[in-house]
Amino acid sequence: MKLPEAVAAYVAYKQSLGMRFATETRTLKSFYRVLGNIDIREVDADRVYAFLAGNGPVTAFWHRKLSALHGFYRFAIARGYTTSSPLPLTVPKEPRTFVPYIYSREEMKRLLAATADSERCNLSSLTCRTLLLLLYGTGLRIGEAVGLNLADVDLYSGILCIRESKFYRTRLVPTGPDLTLVLVQYAAERNKWPPLSPDGAFLLTERGRRLSRAGAEYAFKQLRERAQVHRDDSARYQPRLHDIRHTYTVTRLLSWYREGADVQRLLPQLATYLGHVDIAATQHYLTMTPELLRQASLRFERYARGGDDHA
Known part of the structure; x- marks a missing residue:
């Protein structure tokens, strides 16, 4: 079976389960565009590594591409499209989690x-x-x-x-x-x-x-x-448009802390507002900036001293 056909079958299968699968689909389409309209059994380790690495260092994106390929090859082997996986057995350590930029x-x-x-x-x-x-x-x-x-x-x-x-x-x-x-x-x-x-x-x-x-x-x-808005730390990427979403969320949380609101009780509401399916994604913001950590620490100290602040 040709590689594009195998990818199409895998994407159709995932979407039939109710998954949007948009990011993985883009990755897999990029994979067969780079490798060409070849038989899936002709894909070798060198071609896979060239697709993963490109011209840059190992990044979180590298790992996301590898994750998409792992799912694809598990499906392809199970369906008999190929007999083995050309994916690397040794995986470089994933880099430090990307820290979004918070606009002032x-x-x-x-x-x-x-x-x-x-x-x-x-x-x-x-x-x-x-x-x-x-x-x-x-x-x-x-x-x-x-x-x-x-x-x-x-x-x-x-x-x-x-x-x-x-x-x-x-x-x-x-x-x-x-x-x-x-x-x-x-x-x-x-x-x-x-x-x-x-x-x-x-x-x-x-x-x-x-x-x-x-x-x-x-x-x-x-x-x-x-x-002239630039990032001055060691981050690989400059501030992005998507970081405005992170800025909104951090600003809202800081406002609640300063108002003395019960942040833990309000988190599920914020998660729904943002469209998060898991509150853990919203809780991640609580440790995103030094100011939020400071506010949370102050809140806990007042709580530990017997104040009526919510922890």
């Missing part, structure tokens, strides 16, 4: 100010500014924001309907009065462009097309450079 209020102000200059950008100033405020005000994933249709944005009630997001779940996200006003102002301009049908995209490019995730990330990279 000043950095967000600089980014928003930079949207006034949309030169060499595939987005209008208004679309770029609206996207940033939407992500900063709701903590949406990028794909959720660009996937919004006109019917999903209830400007009267200030509610966004996030349909079948990362884990095939639909949820409602309130926007608040300030962000709702931003969306109303954007909609007034956006509605001058077709399509105006309910399934028409809410966020559009300069050419009136639906904004893609790749297009949004490219525009943000240009914007970040104009705003």
Whole structure:
């Protein structure tokens, strides 16, 4: 069997189980595009390693690609497409977990100010500014924001309907009065462009097309450079558009700590709001920044001294 056919069969099998399987599908399609339309039994260890390593060092992405290939080859061997796996037996140690970047209020102000200059950008100033405020005000994933249709944005009630997001779940996200006003102002301009049908995209490019995730990330990279927002630590990557979601979450948690709220009781609500299926993903944020750790430590010290703060 040809490698692309085997990949297609595996993807179809996973999706038949109700899995979105989007990231793994992209990885496996990249795998057969690199190796070509060859028989699956012709794939050898050297070709696999070249695909995994590329031109760079071992990263978390390297391990994610290997994980996708492990699942694929277990399936392929079980179905009789091949008799053995060419995957490496010795796996390099996975690098330190990536630490997201948390934008300061000043950095967000600089980014928003930079949207006034949309030169060499595939987005209008208004679309770029609206996207940033939407992500900063709701903590949406990028794909959720660009996937919004006109019917999903209830400007009267200030509610966004996030349909079948990362884990095939639909949820409602309130926007608040300030962000709702931003969306109303954007909609007034956006509605001058077709399509105006309910399934028409809410966020559009300069050419009136639906904004893609790749297009949004490219525009943000240009914007970040104009705003001179850079990462000064030893991290391999510069601040990303997706880090605005992390910034939203950390900001919300810090606000709760400073208000004296019961953070542990509120975590399940935050998990639902963010679209997490497991509260552990939300709890991870509690150790993400020194300031959050400090606030948690202060809260515990007051609790240990017999105060009425929640631990």
